[in-house]
Amino acid sequence: MKTNSTELLATLTQDNVGFFFIVHFQFNANYYFTTLPYDLNWNGNLYRSEDTIIEFEAPRATTVVDRQTYRLRLSGLDPVMSAEIENGIIHLPVTIQMGFTINEVPLTGIADMNHVYSGTVSNAKKEITDSSQIFSIECSAPLSSLDAKSTLFTTRDGIRSFSAIDTCFDQVLEGGGSFDVNWGKS
Structure with a gap:
């Protein structure tokens, strides 16, 4: 349960508030990415930007119980991670957290980050175009x-x-x- 709702409300009433996500893939190796336009050190780990996450789609709030999922599209991955995805990452752990920025400065205290998802990879696809190679990763639905x-x-x-x-x-x-x-009876 979040105990910092007062601090969150105060943050959201500031001018120039933004948000960002950090993603931790726990495959054979640990991979850390952020949606910020620069790398981020948080909780002892370096979350890489490098424009790796080209699309991040969170579940939409609906009035019915359904199985909306988190979807990420990744590009420009190193060969080791690309090979891991191609060899199979189904059911491997993924953690997503959200943080806020004020005047484009991230709030990175442990209490400032909001845990939004822990689950596993449910589907991974490779999309190849003339100019790029994109991996589409779908995480298991929170209500699946x-x-x-x-x-x-x-x-x-x-x-x-x-x-x-x-x-x-x-x-x-x-x-x-x-x-x-x-x-x-015998």
Whole structure:
């Protein structure tokens, strides 16, 4: 629960108030990006600008319960992150926070930042045009678990689609065997 509502209200009544987002992707490596036009040091991490986030779409407020999602379009990524996205990032963690600027100066205190999303990647697409390569990342909807059905197959190959190094079902497969179950009186 936010305890700084008085400070937020005071910030919003200032002249020249703006806002920005910081995004933390927790893939095989950690990636930090900001929508500010310059890099930002926050909470011990460097959030890169470099015009990487070319579009940021937050869920829209509606009167019905639906599954609006966060969507980000990224461009100009380093080859390591591009390769990670191409190899699969579904179900990997994403955290998004929002902060305010006053006269284009960001308020970066821990209490000034607002946690707006924690979830996972639900879809990633690569779009190639004549002049650019863009990755479109869709995060899981905040309300998606209300009627979602699990797509996890509890087999060795099923878990490998999420992580090539996960061996959690290897022993189940190897240790399993056929057996008879008696039902009722014997």
